[in-house]
Every structure is written in structure tokens, then in C-alpha cells.
Amino acid sequence: MGAVTTDNSVDRADRVPKQDRSRATRQRLLEAAVACLAEHGWAGSTVSVVAERAGVSRGAAQHHFPTREDLFTAAVEYVAEERSTALRALFPQGAAGDRRAVVAALVDLYTGPLFRAALHLWVAASNEDQLRPRVTELEARVGRETHRIAVDLLAADESRPGVRETVQGLLDMARGLGLANLLTDDGGRREGVVAQWAALLDEALD
Template identity: 70%
Template sequence: MGTVTSPKQDRSRATRQKLLQAAVSCLAEYGWSGSTVAVVAERAGVSRGAAQHHFPTREDLFTAAVEHMAEERSTALRELVGGEGVRTTHDIVSAIVGLYTGPLFRAALQLWVAASNEPSLAPTVIALEARIGRESHRMAVELLGADESRPGVRETVQGFLDMARGLGLANLLTDDSTRRNGIVAHWSHLIEDALSAP
């Protein structure tokens, strides 16, 4: 039997969810300096007091928001892993690269820059990014069916993730989709060759 929640708990959970989603979109749109608790609360349609009830500090709010979106990203990857039908290497590479060109990556990048200048924020962001990095690597290995006991396979997967992050950076200032599509196709062949080599 599942846990029964009260209407008050449901409202509280919904408010928290709105705040997390608003925080990510504000961080991606306005950067760290323009994303105050007040701005996020307004975007979420809740009072500043309600925002501070859920997240006592600005750092709490933004690290929770990026963590929340990272969990959503992991869920999407898990659905891709467990989905019906055969997925090509190109589909997998394209899906993973897509994660680095969306609002989550923009928000995470703003948080990294803020953490490099805010000593109180750095330990939390470093730990969060390490966990997200491990999860992304594990999911890529699973999706690609990579055997990391073979020499060079782990490095190939990690190189691919680093390349995907680089494509996300290139996409920040201009739409880089045409060049990105060519690189995704090329990397798909490289990965297939590396994973199937004897």
C-alpha cells in the first residue's frame, strides 16, 4: 500500500517543483548574478517567503534545481535504455549530445562559473558534478553496450562525453546544429569501430 499524502503536502511538493523548474530556467536565461530568489519566486508564481521556506539560501535553491534536472535527465536516459526497439549508435550519441545543448547544461554552466568565484558554493557544486559525471558515464556505457574491461573502451566513452560537453559549449553563443550534426555522425562511426574492435 502506497503512502497517503495530505493536500498540504501535495501543495508543498508542487511549490517545490515549480521553484526548481523556475530556478533552472532563470539560471539558464539570466545567469548567476541575475537569478535571485525573488526573480525565481516570481517566475514560479510563489511568494519569496514560500521560496525561502523551501530553500533557506540561494545556494540551496540552485544546487537543488540543477540536481533535480540532472535526475530528470537520468530518468530520460533510463527510459532510453529500457525503451522498445533497437537503437542505433547514432541515436544514442545524438540523444546524449542533446543533453549538453539544452537548458540544463546552460544552467549547470552558470552554476560552475558561480562556484569558481563563490567559495561557499564550490564544494557543493564539485560534489554534485562528480555525481552527475559518474551517472552520465554509467548511462552512456549501458546505452552503448560498452565492455569497459577491454582496453581503451572506458577512455572512448569518456572522450565522447567530453566531446559532447564541448559541443554544448560551442552551442552557447550561436546555433551550432549544422556542424554538430556532422560531428555526431562522425563520432557515432568512431564509437562503433572502437566498441566492435577485437
């Protein structure tokens, strides 16, 4: 019995590093996929290109993500979840007293590589029947989560008339700023818009 226990312990010890390596490989692939989408768009972001950027073989990439659609929808979802976590971590005690900081943080969600990658995925989904339902479902889920985060951070009472629409308007505005930032650095104009929206929220939510 003692020998069997030892063998099982050795087997477990062998498995754990493999699991760790598998998780690390999956994460590298997801991060590389988002970077490729942001830089090269859908047409230039093949599984081979992503695998090369991640430093893994094409076979290893397909082991984790059998199809191209699997890879890229998972990649955008992964980074969206990471950004949501990071946004919540910015204000661990809440931020109702500093709405300008909250507005700026929400706008940042739509002006970084995640938004660029997601936009390329949306454009591809508009022309790819296999991709469209998956991206539509993902976008709806990410949108709901972002709305919940915004409501929490702003301490918004959505039982009051117009408050839900005000919060959604903020997120729509942030998405518009992200689109404007795709072509040129729109940072200067964003600062003024963020300040104005913070003032509007103070009036609407208090």
C-alpha cells in the same frame, strides 16, 4: 474510539493535500530556478526573481530552500536527474544497435537549458567559496551517472583497454559541442560530428 478514528482520518485527509501542494511548490521553484539561471545567469537569478517566476512568495521559497545556494544546487540536480531518467526512457530495450541515436541523445544533454544553467552555476562556484564544494560534488555525481548511462546504452565493455576512455571522450566531446552552442546555433555542424563519433564507436566497441 470511533470518534477518535474519524478525527485522525480527517487529519490525514487534511495533511495529504498540503503535502501535495508542498511538493508542487518545490518543483515549480526548482524548474523556475533552472530557467532563470539559463536566461539570466547567476547574478540575475535571485531568490526573489525565482519566487516570482514560480508564482510563490519569497517566504515560501525560503521555507523550502533556506539559502540561495540550496535552491540552485538543488535545481540543477533535479533537472539533471530528470534528464537522466528521460535519456534511459528513450531506449527502454537498450540501443547497442543504434549508436548514432545514443550519441545524438547524449549530445542533447549538453545543448539544452540544463547545460546552460549548470554552466552559470559552475562560473559562480569558481568565485564563491561557499558554493564551490557543493557544485563540485554535484558535478562529480552527475558526471558519474551520465557515464554509467552512456556505458549501458552503448553496451560498452569497460574491461577492455581503452573503452572507458573512449566513452569519456564522447562525453567530453558532447560538452564541447554544448559550449559551442551557447553563442550560436551549432546544429548543422553537430550532425556531422555525431555521425563521425558513431562510426568511431562502432569500431572501438565492437
